[in-house]
Amino acid sequence: MSRSDASPDPYWNHNVHYHRLVLDAVPDGCARALDIGCGDGLLVRKLAGRIKEVTGVDRSAEMIRLAREGGAQVPNATFVEADFMTADGVAAGGYDVITAVAVIHHLDFVAAADRMAELLAPGGRLVVVGLASNGTPLDWIISGAGVPAARILARRRGGKSGPPGMPIEDTDMTWREVRRAARDCLQGSRFRRHLLWRYSLVWDKPRS
Secondary structure, three states: OOOHHHOOOOOOOHHHHOHHHHHHHOOOOOOEEEEEOOOOOHHHHHHOOOOOEEEEEEOOHHHHHHHHHHOOOOOOEEEEEOOOOOOOOOOOOOEEEEEEEOOHHHOOHHHHHHHHHHHEEEEEEEEEEEOOEOOOHHHHHHHHHHHHHHHHHHHHOOOOOOOOOOOOOOOOOEHHHHHHHHHHHOOOOEEEEEOOOEEEEEEEOOOO
16 A cells, blocks of 8 residues: 555644554554544545555534545545444444544543444454543643644644534543543553643454
8 A cells, every 4th residue: 555644734733743643553454444533534545545445434524525525536445424323334343443533522432432442343453532621730731831832833834724614622521531431441541641632542452
């Protein structure tokens, strides 16, 4: 496969900044991938550069329209307008890797994590980049440290932007609550907090 994920991004924001983290977490030998809440398909197109078959799913008709336009020249990328929580268009136990960037805070965390685990093939990997809210003084200090870094990065990338119409929603789960929920429902998952107000969560589904 070609390394299309190496091409310049058409825009930059805090979610796109962590696409590289997602791509680096994809195990070798993956044949099928699912990107949940794919938006305009930017991450799907990157994943398609290294995975044989990639599906992007999103509830927004407008986002799927943009994704299909942007992915018209990517034959191994498919886009489905659906709610992944209930959709028949995504196959339970059928994906070697599932990615979800800035998605899980739109949903009940435990229910969404359980559904993602159900969709993973045995031995598959879940890679989540999510948002959390500040709940302690230390949280506010860490979040404040991200402000100068975000400004510098945005200036270097021509400003913070994204596709128009992208759904935006705040989260009411704190960093501590997310970490605890992940520990309970995705046992053995690896949680890490990042500078630009995001966390990453990587979980490998047991083979048995």
